Amino acid sequence: MQPKLEIRNVSKRFPGVKKKPDVLALDTVDLHIATNEFITVLGPSGCGKSTLLRIIAGLEEQSTGSVYLDGEEIDGPSADRGMVFQAYSLFPWLNVAENIEFGLKNKRIGARERKEIAAQYIDLVGLRGFENHYAKQLSGGMQQRVAIARALANDPEVLLLDEPFGALDNQTRTLMQEQLLEIWEKTNKTIVFITHDVEESIYLASRVLVMTSRPGKIKADIPIELEHPRSYQIKVDPRFLQYKERLTELIREESLKAIQE
């Protein structure tokens, strides 16, 4: 079967700063991602996770290789690959509702339908009552939830998330994980989700990818065979703990390498 996303032989080299040698951020990454897979990516800081995601989004140009969506080579960003950024990316001059409607406007969806969809996603991320707030008037975690709602409302086939829950407190984070999982179970979205939280990576994923320290390669590709729908209780299931132990060990090796460098 044709993969939804195919990453073929992708490397990324950043030019060195001030006569230092070039930085090889990604080294020949090959990856097949099927429709409706939920991929989580783990790896030490600076190993090239964001770079990989940005290349898939079409925001960064790879040095070698190609990325294919439904067999077609991608060339630049588009609404079929939604993105939630690691840092704040809300439009500060738009309020919460207008931010969420931004992509819908691009799709020329009428004002009334836009309002309805926005309201639906505002509810989903628990921000009812904050429709008219500007980004400045929201906490960091609330801003990140708006960014997630904005990406989801646009209904992309592929959703790319770069540590989206990093700024959230534990309770909210767990709730958001459950909601994202629920959305994914209901729709047939393909998701690539970067995180540094091992539990999160297992709980959400159908497949966990572990990357090596820089230059980033795929070190391990581990299918998570836990049934759906998953509830948070699964986090104490013995099989879950086994995955956790194994992944923690893999990450530890790489983090050590990254630091000793």
Add this chain to the structure above:
Amino acid sequence: MNRPAMRRKSKRRRWLEPQSSISPRLYLALTLSSFALLLAVWSLLTYGGIVDKLFLPSPSKIVESGITLFTEFDFIQDILATVYRVLVGFVLAFLAGSALGVLIGTYKALEAFFEPMISFVRYMPVSAFIPLFILWIGVGDVEKISVIFFGSLFSIVLMTAVEVGGVRRELLEASYTLGSSPLGVLRSVILPASLPGMMEIARLVLGWAWTYIIVAELVAASTGIGHVIIESQRMLRTSNIIYGILTIGVLGLITDLILKRAIRGMFPWNYGR
């Protein structure tokens, strides 16, 4: 804002804390006292007979000559002439300059074409062009307006380009992943993101425009505040000169306050919490 409890105790020392706010009443009091101080020194020098009246007339003399200027010399017409020239020249420069600045800040090709040339032209003082302008366009309103226009234009272009170039990249990227076209990004991200900055640039440059207009009116004008100033010099009416200068100051202050208020009102998302 959360400040550590420890700091809150030493309230009297708040003004030593970098960038911390002071009470509005203290603020106003300090503002007024600076003007009061200026007036006091001035009064001392003039009423105390320390300087010659011819060089520096007393405050009351200035008020008197202000009244005569309005009642006998139709000063209001001169004010209107000056305001008209400044506003027309400035508004035209702002429209043209911000449009060009946005394009230069957005498209590298346009930047390469225009930016070095404009940076070069900008450093030529517009006042030095006044003789040329008079030669080319004569001494009417158009010449005065041209001085304002060219005096303001290049700074507006360059500063706007910098402002536009500084729009955060994540915002552009987010917009692309939400399906915006390149033109859509210009219209619905770059423009709204840089509008407050552009208005602040307008405020700054308008301040300079008030100085250009006087230079323009000092040379070959038959109306305007600058004209009144140069005529008064010829007749040794020092108090009229000072009254004219004060008038410009007040006009500048008023336009600045209006713009400042307007900007705050227009962009609530950019100010305060």
